Amino acid sequence: MSDDGIKDRVTAxxxxxxxxxxxxxxxxxxxxxxxxxxxxxxxxxxxxxxxxFGGSIDDADAKGLATVGDVVRYIHRRVAxxxxx
Amino acid sequence: MSRRRVVVTGLGMISPLGTTAPExxxxxxxxxxxxxxxxxxxxxxxxxTSTVWAPLPPIDWAARGIGRIEQMQLDPxxxxxxxxAAEALDDAGLAAEPADPRKHTFRLPHAPAERCGVFMxxxxxxxxxxFGNVANHLLAPLRPGTDSRPAGADHExxxxxxxxxxxxxxxxxxxxxxxxxxxxxxxxxxxxxxxxQACAAGTVAVGHAFRSVASGAVDVALCGGAEYLGDPxxxxxxxxxVARTLAAAGDDPRRANRPFDRDRTGFLFAEGGAAxxxxxxxxxxxxxxxxxxxxxxxxxxxxxxxxxxxxxxxGDRIAxxxxxxIGDAGCTADDxxxxxxxxxxxxxxxxxxxxxxxxxxxxxxxxxxxxxxxGHCIGAGGGIEAAVTAxxxxxxxxxxxxxxxxxxxxLRFAREPGPCTIDTALTQSFAFGxxxxxxxxxxxx
Numbered sequence: 012m013s014d015d016g017i018k019d020r021v022t023a024x025x026x027x028x029x030x031x032x033x034x035x036x037x038x039x040x041x042x043x044x045x046x047x048x049x050x051x052x053x054x055x056x057x058x059x060x061x062x063x064f065g066g067s068i069d070d071a072d073a074k075g076l077a078t079v080g081d082v083v084r085y086i087h088r089r090v091a092x093x094x095x096x
Numbered sequence: 097m098s099r100r101r102v103v104v105t106g107l108g109m110i111s112p113l114g115t116t117a118p119e120x121x122x123x124x125x126x127x128x129x130x131x132x133x134x135x136x137x138x139x140x141x142x143x144x145t146s147t148v149w150a151p152l153p154p155i156d157w158a159a160r161g162i163g164r165i166e167q168m169q170l171d172p173x174x175x176x177x178x179x180x181a182a183e184a185l186d187d188a189g190l191a192a193e194p195a196d197p198r199k200h201t202f203r204l205p206h207a208p209a210e211r212c213g214v215f216m217x218x219x220x221x222x223x224x225x226x227f228g229n230v231a232n233h234l235l236a237p238l239r240p241g242t243d244s245r246p247a248g249a250d251h252e253x254x255x256x257x258x259x260x261x262x263x264x265x266x267x268x269x270x271x272x273x274x275x276x277x278x279x280x281x282x283x284x285x286x287x288x289x290x291x292x293q294a295c296a297a298g299t300v301a302v303g304h305a306f307r308s309v310a311s312g313a314v315d316v317a318l319c320g321g322a323e324y325l326g327d328p329x330x331x332x333x334x335x336x337x338v339a340r341t342l343a344a345a346g347d348d349p350r351r352a353n354r355p356f357d358r359d360r361t362g363f364l365f366a367e368g369g370a371a372x373x374x375x376x377x378x379x380x381x382x383x384x385x386x387x388x389x390x391x392x393x394x395x396x397x398x399x400x401x402x403x404x405x406x407x408x409x410x411g412d413r414i415a416x417x418x419x420x421x422i423g424d425a426g427c428t429a430d431d432x433x434x435x436x437x438x439x440x441x442x443x444x445x446x447x448x449x450x451x452x453x454x455x456x457x458x459x460x461x462x463x464x465x466x467x468x469x470x471g472h473c474i475g476a477g478g479g480i481e482a483a484v485t486a487x488x489x490x491x492x493x494x495x496x497x498x499x500x501x502x503x504x505x506x507l508r509f510a511r512e513p514g515p516c517t518i519d520t521a522l523t524q525s526f527a528f529g530x531x532x533x534x535x536x537x538x539x540x541x
Contacts (some may be wrong), residue, residue, distance in 0.1 A: 028165055030198040054263040058168050067259050 017090060021083045024063050028056045032094065038080035047081075066095040097378035102309045103381050103388035103540060104486045106188025106374030110482055111470045112366050113152035115160075119468075120480075121487050122311040124495035125513045129469045131349050131364060138330025140338060146342035148349045149333065150366040150471025151326070163169055166200065171222030171268040173276045176370035176476070177322035181278045182320065184372040189386055195283045203283040204316070208378065208386065213286035213314040214275040215305035216372075217297025220332065221271030221290075227327040228258045229293070231264040258529035274322050278372075286314045291471055295438070295528035296397075297321050298371065300408035300477025302535050303395035305375050315377050320479030322370035328365075333365055341442055354499035355439035356446050356464040363440040367473030371479035373486065390488040390521075390537040394425025400530030407445055407526055411452040418531040420522060425536035427520055430538075432461045434494065434516070436485045436523035438473055439465025440524035445526065462518070464488070478525040482535055485523040488537045489494045492518055 022036045029046050042048045048056065057073045064086060076082045089095040109116065109419055113123035114128030123130075130150040138144070157167055163347045185192060185204070192202035197340035204212060235257050267273055272290040279288040287308060291300045295324070298321025305319030325332040336342050342361040343352040353364035381388060397416040435457065436450055453463060465480045467473075473480055488494050494510045503509055510516075524534040 017282060026106065027163070051263060058260065058262070059165060059258060062164065096264065 017087050018083050020063055021060070021086050022079065024059050025056065025079060025082065028059050029050060034081050038078065039088065040079045041077055042079065042082070043077070054074065064095040097482065099262065099310045101378035102375050102392045103378045103387040104373050104390050104392060104537070105376050105381050105388055106184040106186070106190065107371070107389060107483045107486060108183030108368070109371040109480060109483050110152070110155065110176050110180055111369035111473060112152055115153055115155050117120035117187065117402035117483060117487070119264070120377035124160045124466065124469050125486065125493065126503055127469070127496055127498055129350070129353065130471055131353060131368070132514060133331060133345070133349065134330065135205050137328070138333060141329065141402065142195045142334055143336040144360065145340065146337050146344055146365070148343060148345045148352050148364060152166055152367045152369070154494070169264045169268070170277070171225040171273070171324060172224050172326070172368065173218060173322050173324035174268070174273050174328065175222070175366055176324060177216060177372070178277055178281055178355050180320065180322065180370035180372040181281070181318055184374050185282065190373040190374065192282055201281055207316050209283050209285035210380070211282040211286055211306055212316040213305065214278045214284055214288045215291070215308070215317055216254050216275040216278065216321040217291040217293065217299070217301035217475045217478060218271050218274045219292070219294045219297060219323055221274060222269040224324050224327040224333065225265065225268035226263070226392040227329055227331050231257045231329065232261045278318055284318070291481045293531035293533070294308060294527035294529055294533045295472070295474055296478055296525035296533045296535050297475035298480065299482065299523065299525035299533040299535055300371045300397060300478070300531065302392070302482045303371060303397060303533055306392040306395050306535065308471060309375050309377055315380055318372055319375055321476040323474045325365065325474065326367040336365055343406065343441060343497060344422040344446050347428055351499050353441055353468055353471060354501070355441040355468045356450060356497060356503055356505070358501050358502035358504055360441045360443065360446060362442050368474045369473035369476040369480055370471065370478060371483040373479070373483055376524040390489040391540050392535060393538045394421050394536035395534070396424055397533040400532065402530055403532050404530070407530055409448060412447045414449070414452045414476040414526060414532050415456055418452065418522070421522065421534040421536050425455050425520070425538070429457050429521045430460065432457060432522050434485070434518040434521040435461040435463045436481045436521065437463050437465050437526055438526050439497070440466050441467065444503060449526070450507060453507055454505055459506065459508045461508065462494055462510050462516055463497070466495070467495045468500065469495065478523070481525070483536055485521045489518050489521055489537055492516060524531055
């Protein structure tokens with residue numbers, strides 16, 4: 012899997028959950044403040060990422076993901092560790 | 097205030113027979129009953145008496161407007177309700193326009209939101225999701241430091257367990273989600289009620305919708321029922337099985353489901369289903385050129401006050417309720433030409449119900465048992481049977497009582513599908529708990 016493939020899947024999942032447009036999901040965008048995610052959206056995003064990539068994401072890990080870039084880097088690392096599909 | 101007239105202008109249905117109202121109706125007329133062997137995995141926990149059920153056909157939720165995210169958030173019961181409601185509104189010509197794309201909600205441009213109500217029945221709401229979350233809770237590895245059992249005493253969990261305890265566990269489970277989801281989806285601000293009278297819930301919901309439109313409380317009502325009982329562990333099936341209510345597979349499972357037949361052994365457990373009827377004030381419906389399947393003309397309900405699981409043997413309360421429904425419709429028993437029976441296929445229910453029908457109506461009305469083809473959809477059953485009654489009036493056609501070979505009583509059972517003259521029709525339901533209800537409909541035009 013190429014790096015770009017992971018990034019595209021992560022941003023597509025964020026767009027699907029938060030109903031935001033492609034030009035709103037730049038790396039530095041804050042999921043809560045900029046993309047309007049509330050606490051229920053945040054757990055839904057975790058569920059959707061688990062569904063998209065397989066495996067599970069700890070709540071503690073999820074709490075540390077503030078920006079789109081944080082999510083992309085986190086998923087990238089987990090995939091590299093082969094702890095996600 | 098005089099009572100306003102109420103017509104059914106739209107229908108949506110999902111059942112073990114099909115994923116749309118036309119599919120279900122076609123299967124009913126074709127006598128294509130639903131029956132299959134229960135999942136092997138359900139027999140890992142217990143040896144049930146019954147091994148047959150009526151599973152739902154595969155449903156492409158995304159194609160019906162429920163995407164991946166909503167599938168994670170909603171119980172199948174809620175998804176069934178939304179899908180049937182979407183079909184019913186479309187069928188009624190009440191085209192919805194988007195309200196809030198982010199929330200995936202719509203609004204009905206034809207009527208003010210506060211004049212539109214939702215009246216839905218369900219037996220157990222989102223219990224399937226709750227089973228899953230409880231399984232996750234009980235069977236997940238214990239937190240470090242909390243396991244005082246000797247090493248090696250732990251065992252691998254058997255059931256397919258959800259990956260996480262869902263943050264949507266409560267809204268997915270709560271029975272009122274069935275009506276709430278429809279009110280949210282279509283921005284309906286009038287009364288929004290979920291009725292939980294078990295196997296009579298759908299009939300009670302249609303009856304209360306009728307009363308609300310007739311009284312002027314609302315102009316449009318979505319009504320019916322939704323149920324989903326196919327939890328991965330077979331827990332709901334076991335609950336009915338241990339109560340000795342279910343049909344035995346016998347030598348030929350296709351013949352297991354046989355309401356009103358001498359050789360009946362119980363009801364065929366259905367995985368689920370949903371039916372939604374759009375009820376509207378008749379003049380407003382006519383003004384917008386809506387097609388009317390039937391007019392709803394009467395409703396009554398009462399309570400046995402006898403047993404939480406068994407019908408009172410005398411049938412007196414049922415007879416009183418049916419008489420009241422006919423009276424509410426302003427007609428007599430002789431006017432009723434079609435009766436959609438509760439017809440579950442259990443020994444006691446069919447005996448009492450057929451005796452009451454004979455006492456009140458004799459051999460006059462055609463008697464149809466929809467559950468002989470769909471299986472028993474519990475809280476959705478009354479909604480499905482109200483929709484089938486409206487379709488029977490509209491098409492002047494009945495489906496047959498499937499597998500009825502040796503009727504237990506000399507009634508005019510529908511033995512073959514086909515054309516018939518129906519002017520006034522009654523659909524009745526009786527529930528665990530003791531709830532009895534009937535809706536009366538009349539042919540339009």
